[in-house]
Amino acid sequence: MIYTTKKEPTYQQKAVALDDMILTKDSPTSAGSKMLENFTSLFDGTVVEKLAENYEIVGKVTVSEFSRGMLADSAVAALDEKQIKGVIGVETNGAYTRSAALSGKVFVKPTYGTVSRFGLIPVACSGDTVGVMADNAETCEELLSVIAGHDDKDGTSLPQEMIEKAKEVTPVKKVAIVKGFDGAAVESAVEKARAQGVEIFEVDGEILLQAKAAWAILSSAEFCNNVSKYDGVKYGYRAKGCRTIEDIYVKSRSEAFGTDVKTAILYGSHVLSSDNYEKMYDKALRVRRLVREYLDDLLTKVDAVMLPACSTANLSVNAISVYEESLYTAPASITGLPVVVASGVQWLGKPLAEGSLLAFSKQL
Amino acid sequence: MQDLLDTLEKVNQLALTQDEKASVQAYFERVAQDLPSFAEVDTQNVTPMVYVMPLSNVLREDESSQPFTRDDLQKGAPEAEDGYWEVPRLIE
Numbered sequence: 001m002i003y004t005t006k007k008e009p010t011y012q013q014k015a016v017a018l019d020d021m022i023l024t025k026d027s028p029t030s031a032g033s034k035m036l037e038n039f040t041s042l043f044d045g046t047v048v049e050k051l052a053e054n055y056e057i058v059g060k061v062t063v064s065e066f067s068r069g070m071l072a073d074s075a076v077a078a079l080d081e082k083q084i085k086g087v088i089g090v091e092t093n094g095a096y097t098r099s100a101a102l103s104g105k106v107f108v109k110p111t112y113g114t115v116s117r118f119g120l121i122p123v124a125c126s127g128d129t130v131g132v133m134a135d136n137a138e139t140c141e142e143l144l145s146v147i148a149g150h151d152d153k154d155g156t157s158l159p160q161e162m163i164e165k166a167k168e169v170t171p172v173k174k175v176a177i178v179k180g181f182d183g184a185a186v187e188s189a190v191e192k193a194r195a196q197g198v199e200i201f202e203v204d205g206e207i208l209l210q211a212k213a214a215w216a217i218l219s220s221a222e223f224c225n226n227v228s229k230y231d232g233v234k235y236g237y238r239a240k241g242c243r244t245i246e247d248i249y250v251k252s253r254s255e256a257f258g259t260d261v262k263t264a265i266l267y268g269s270h271v272l273s274s275d276n277y278e279k280m281y282d283k284a285l286r287v288r289r290l291v292r293e294y295l296d297d298l299l300t301k302v303d304a305v306m307l308p309a310c311s312t313a314n315l316s317v318n319a320i321s322v323y324e325e326s327l328y329t330a331p332a333s334i335t336g337l338p339v340v341v342a343s344g345v346q347w348l349g350k351p352l353a354e355g356s357l358l359a360f361s362k363q364l
Numbered sequence: 365m366q367d368l369l370d371t372l373e374k375v376n377q378l379a380l381t382q383d384e385k386a387s388v389q390a391y392f393e394r395v396a397q398d399l400p401s402f403a404e405v406d407t408q409n410v411t412p413m414v415y416v417m418p419l420s421n422v423l424r425e426d427e428s429s430q431p432f433t434r435d436d437l438q439k440g441a442p443e444a445e446d447g448y449w450e451v452p453r454l455i456e
Contacts, residue, residue, distance in 0.1 A: 038440075039440055040439075040440065042431075042432055042436050042437070042439075043431075111417070112416050112417055113417045126414065126415065126416065127416075152424065155419075155422040156415065156417070156419060158417060207405070209401075210401070210402055210405055212398065213395060213398040213399065213402040214402070216395055224376070228376075231377070232442060233442070233449055233451060234437075234440075234441060234449055235440035235441060235442070236440070236442070237442070238442030238443065242452060243452055244452050245451050245452060245454060246377075247452070248451060248452070249377040250377050250378065250379050251379075253376075253377050253378050254378050254379045254380070257378070259383075259384045259387050259388075260387075262378055262380060262384060262388065263387060263388045263391045265376050265378065266369065266372040266373070266376060266378070266388055266392075267388075267391065267392065267395070269372055269375055269376055270368070270372055270392070279403065280399075282412055283402070283403070283405075283407060285412030285413055285414060286405075286407035286410040286411070286412050286413070287402065287405055287407060288412075288413045288416075289410050289411060289412065289413035290405065290407065290410060292413060292416065318387070319387070319391045320390060320391055320394045323391070323394060323395065334416075335416055336416030336417055337416075351417065
């Protein structure tokens with residue numbers, strides 16, 4: 001639920017919430033972890049500065065630990081209960097995509113590099129993307145236009161002239177669906193698209209099935225490195241009664257991190273070990289290129305690729321279940337391509353196609 | 365598997381409970397089921413893709429600055445005194 005509500009919105013049309021992965025200097029940022037439960041940043045993230053110019057940031061929504069969990073259900077609850085315009089949150093492993101699809105919200109994960117990552121708690125840096133969840137595509141469009149833009153403080157930020165292209169709108173007339181990706185809401189989404197005159201093509205995207213394992217490898221490796229700094233010394237949680245420096249490291253990390261985070265840390269260091277680096281980490285980087293090249297080529301023939309956002313199973317919250325569900329979200333996570341979640345499914349486009357995807361989703 | 369997990373725990377400065385170890389092991393085993401088909405993907409002539417968007421070298425002006433004071437930085441310290449982060453004595 002809402003983690004900290006600074007105030008009731010004074011003007012609902014300008015009220016937004018952030019998720020707890022985005023650093024704010026006037027309220028704590030915990031990333032859903034005991035490790036950072038009392039942590040307050042000394043600076044605001046770039047998206048916070050951009051929003052503060054014209055919007056009222058009324059609070060933050062909780063996230064699963066380091067946003068690695070199944071859902072972003074606090075964001076949905078905040079939209080439903082707190083009468084805010086939208087939630088700005090970090091998509092790292094599909095939680096926002098699944099939650100938007102299951103709740104009927106709209107979510108845009110823009111092209112990697114269009115929104116600054118400066119001032120985020122990093123999870124998997126090569127895929128972490130700030131997105132917008134709202135009740136409708138118009139609001140996503142509005143808030144995305146506010147937070148997008150080049151930022152010198154983010155080394156992966158795209159040039160402004162490229163980011164401007166994301167506002168261009170090209171009609172979506174042809175959509176591909178992919179064999180092997182059977183999931184929730186596909187049939188009804190296909191019907192809605194066809195009703196708009198969209199042609200649907202089925203393609204054999206076998207390589208996309210490999211994105212799941214590849215992203216598990218890459219995201220765990222990056223995560224393992226990103227959380228190695230949490231040692232109980234400089235900031236964050238420190239275990240009580242430690243007699244040695246090793247005690248501080250081991251007890252603080254062991255007491256503060258949850259099981260799924262520990263799982264990801266161990267798996268990340270496993271794939272980076274000298275025995276596995278080539279066959280797992282390096283291999284995953286190569287598979288990433290194949291997935292991206294496949295989608296780049298496919299997106300010269302169609303205007304969007306429709307993928308389910310999740311399976312039809314009841315979603316559990318453990319690491320294995322999240323891994324299973326990442327089958328659907330890993331293609332976008334690993335390639336940095338833009339996705340709009342609408343009508344319960346994902347609509348994935350070529351780089352900087354988010355404007356087109358959002359315009360299309362308004363018709364559904 | 366147990367030896368592997370013990371080593372990984374150690375290098376990551378973690379101590380897992382038996383229940384946690386069981387969860388970690390189950391995860392490793394589940395992902396391992398997908399690795400044979402992953403390994404079969406022909407990547408011999410494929411370049412690793414580290415960045416998903418084209419990037420050029422990013423440089424800034426070489427100007428020094430001090431955005432935060434030592435006091436600022438130690439506001440979040442678990443234990444600090446006289447401008448130092450406190451840890452147990454390292455050398456007797």
